[in-house]
Amino acid sequence: VGFAGTAPTEAEKLAAIGRLGAAAPEKVLWSHLHDLDPADPGFLAAAHQLGTVDRALVGAMRSRYAPGVQTAPDADVAVVLQNDEAYLSQRRLHLGPGASLTLTVTNGDGFAHRFQALELHDRKPAFGALDWGRFQWSPLSDPTTLAAGASQTITLTPQDTSFELWLGDPDSGDQAGLPLRLDRGPRRQSLRFTPAWAHPNHAAIDADGHLWVTLGGVDALAEVTPAGDLASASEREFPLPGGDATFATGGKLDPHDVAVDGRGVVWSTLADGNAIARLDPAHATPGTKDGMRVYPLPACPACQPPFPPAPGAAEPPSRVPEQLAVQADGAGNTVVWFTELEANAIGVLRIADDGSPLGQFDVPCACSHPKGIALGDDGSVWFTEEDGNRIGRLTLEPGPFEAAATQLVHYTIPSAPAVARPGLPGVATSSPHSVAVDELGRVWFSEEENGSLGYLDPARARPGSTDGIVEVPLPNNEFREQTSPADIAVDRTNKVFFTDEYGDAVGAASAGGFDRFWRPRARQSLTDKPVVDASGNLWFTETGANLLTRLSDVAAPALPPAQPPLFTADTTHHAVLASGLRDVTAVEVSIDRNGADLLHTGAVPVAGGAFAIDAPVRGGDVVRLTLDGPYPHVPLSFRVVDLHASVADDGSVRGTVGPGGAPLADLVEVDADGHGAGARIARDGGFASPTGFVDAAGSGTLTYAGATRAGIFRTVAGFGPEPVSSPPAAPAAPAAP
Incomplete structure (x- = not known):
């Protein structure tokens, strides 16, 4: 460093500091402070101004993020060695199996540095999902020496089991290196909604690939136009008529499920608002009620009021329209089917092209807490019975659009574990949550209390029995707790994707058994509603973290909504x-x-x-x-x-x-x-x-x-x-x- 011993002179100190990288945040801050003259009458004002200007340097010192230092256009990561520390242009990188990454390493100091990369690999769980577990480490590159001001491009090929790289100067202490996290699975990106109580619930995809998301905390529908870098995607929000976006209420309508019909019109259930909402993107304007219409559902005096009670005047109990599915009728009108959780009924609306209502009725389902809903190719309306441990099937005869035209049958799920409900009578149920129909006509459902998926084969199933129903057990999640599969989606190869709502996981399975888990972006994020797009990407919401997350290329491409054949x-x-x-x-x-x-x-x-x-x-x-x-x-x-x-x-x-x-x-x-x-x-x-x-x-x-x-x-x-x-x-x- 230019001096010997432990008591350098002031000149030796200044000479040593002068050899540190001029762009290092610490060096910039020191230089600015060193230039201040305490005897100057304007010292205090100059110091305040300097503090304002240099405030960002504190964050840079903490993050050790070095923007603008990339010297090779095709490099994945830039490493800068300055102030005897390592700075990285990014701290996380997606790297597929067998892939290589390119580093540009620059020595920003006025003396030589050695550089080496180490890889951390073969991680095994030790104390749970949140710790690093047991792992191996080994050199990934030979040490190389960089003269003062020199740059070098290095290509590295980590092992497929490597999850992190250590990059830096092994001779300059623990501050001279930084970890680079490697995402080795599918590319995982997220978009964060604001405000902090936006509460994204479910999402659906339109024909243009845009995501429509229900924001339950601010009573709005959001339209997201994806981008290659999801964090830079554009978003527009449409407040629902009669909604409340304030933090005090956290939303009074609770838009929950969402679907897009063949004409591109967006539909949503309003669980607390006791209604169905319609948004026509061709006539909607962000921030206004244009192009939107709300269809109130009949009152339900027998339904339970919300608990705990919402502040302010008491609202009439809601039927709690939960999930919905849309289709066209024979005349091209839109038919919206939905479950009514508190009314124990299946509801249906028929709406003309211009939004005019053509009919509405509710069918008591002879069940307890209908939740998920899906449509079959034969016209069947399938739904889950959360407390009754059954799958329901509604069919409709041709003729007048009325409840008298419907027929209902029920199929019993084999497993029925005892479920304790504080303050309520216990029940024996697997707690079937969501339902989806695959390309072979099988009816898939999730069993939230049984840690399983299941499917019903309509050709073999008999009403009132368990015949034709197969359960697919799932392993415990990373927290070593029973998986709680909630919402599901099925791609065109009949792979089933599910969210473990309380286990910080998204998973995949098939009739052959469990496939794998993926981690969401955040912890304790309440993963919800998987959906597949036309590029084979899997999307899901992380309600507790205010995120919409995309896993790239993990599914078979879906057909976007369109008019029916x-x-x-x-x-x-x-x-x-x-x-x-x-x-x-x-x-x-x-x-x-x-x-x-x-x-x-x-x-x-x-x-x-x-x-x-x-x-x-x-x-x-x-x-x-x-x-x-x-x-x-x-x-x-x-x-x-x-x-x-x-x-x-x-x-x-x-x-x-x-x-x-x-x-x-x-x-x-x-x-x-x-x-x-x-x-x-x-x-x-x-x-x-x-x-x-x-x-x-x-x-x-x-x-x-x-x-x-x-x-x-x-x-x-x-x-x-x-x-x-x-x-x-x-x-x-x-x-x-």
Whole structure:
């Protein structure tokens, strides 16, 4: 350092300090203080001004972060040795298995430094999830000497089990090196919401890849436009009508679950607000109520009030709409299904394109605390019964949109551990939380009190029994506690992703068993609601840490929301057609008539999302479609509806609808002489157009259109004299949102 012994002179001290890196925060602060003259009359003011200017240096000394020192454009990390200390341009780096990283090492001091990298690897748990456990360490590079002011680029390839690197000068004491943490799994990034009580609950993804997040603490919906660096993603917030964003209440509506329909409209349950919210992004403006509408649910005097009571005037008890699922009906309106946790019911809304309500009813579910909800390709509405330890199934008959059209059955989950509830009677339940339907039609659910996932095979399940239900046990989490799987999502390879809400974990499993855990970004973060995007990234919220987190490339890419495909059985032109198919290259078509095979095609090519074949279909036939694409999918089937009608003396077209059609169809479209009218279907299947619609010798077509989550299923039939045949043509695809 330029002197010997332990009592250097002032000149020797200054000479030694002069050799320290000029950019070191300590050196900058010392130089500024050294230049002050205590005898100067303006000393105090100059000192205050200096303190203001140099305040940031204190943070730099603590973090030892050296921005702006990268000397090689393609280097991953810059290391600066200055003031006999190590400074890094970043303290954490994602590095895939087998990958290398490049360092730029710069000696900022006026004397030589040695540099070496050590790797910490093969970590084993010792005392739990929060400590470093037992690990090995070894040199990753040979020591190299850098002259004063010199830079060198070094490439390192750590072992796949390395979790941290020590980078620095091994000869200059414990301050001369710093650790660089390595993230070795999928890239994990987070976006933090503000304020601190924003409380992100659930998220959904729209067709543009934007994330819509419910912010329960500030009664708002947030739209996040992702970026490669998630921390720099853009966010817009839309306050809900009637909400309260103040810290004192922490939100009075509690927007909880969220979904995006095929037109891009965003829907949310308001658990404390006893309502369903709708946001149309095409008309919404951040910070305003534009483009938003709230649909209140019926009062529930028998529901329990919130506990503890909210401050201020007592609000009526809420039905607590918890989770929701959306689909289109046969006419293209939006149908919103949701669980009502406190009302012990399944609710449903039907809403027109412009947001006008078309119908709403609640179905008592003969269950206790319905929670999760999901839709099946056959029109089934599946839900979990949290306290009843069952999976419920609701189906809807075609015809009037009313509770009388519904049927309910229940399936018993095999495991039912005893659950103590302070202040309440104990129950025996696995506490099924969420539910999702995979590509094979299996109904997956989480068992929060049993540390398991489960799935129900509809082909083998029997109501009132455990038949057809398989449980998939999960290992304990990193805290050596039983995993508590809550919300789940299933990708197109049938991999199930779950959040361990209280165990700081996100996991994956399949019918073959448990796969793995991933850590979230924060501890005690209350992981919630996994969702997969079109790039195969997994997103989830960390409610307790105010984070939205992305794990990159861990899932099969999802299909973004879109208008449903349209399938048509045309009995007038003897054809089967479809349009709006996505990710389908070919279709095999088979037709069953009275239990016997009538027709079976080979692979019919799909072009532009459409196909058309000649087929002698008639009412009562069952059309089965096997879709060929990158991911196996259970075949779709629908019944060709038996439509019969004739012209009455008053000029109306009157007829009947046979049984077995797809649900969510309450009218028959009657077309004749270039005009059409909708004829409402009665509960007995009868329908009638307006009087004077057609003359006695008139003819035309009847169209029935029902819907499930898989698509809209149409039957076209004729009435009157036989219509003129024409070659089949694929119907136009539904309009883009």
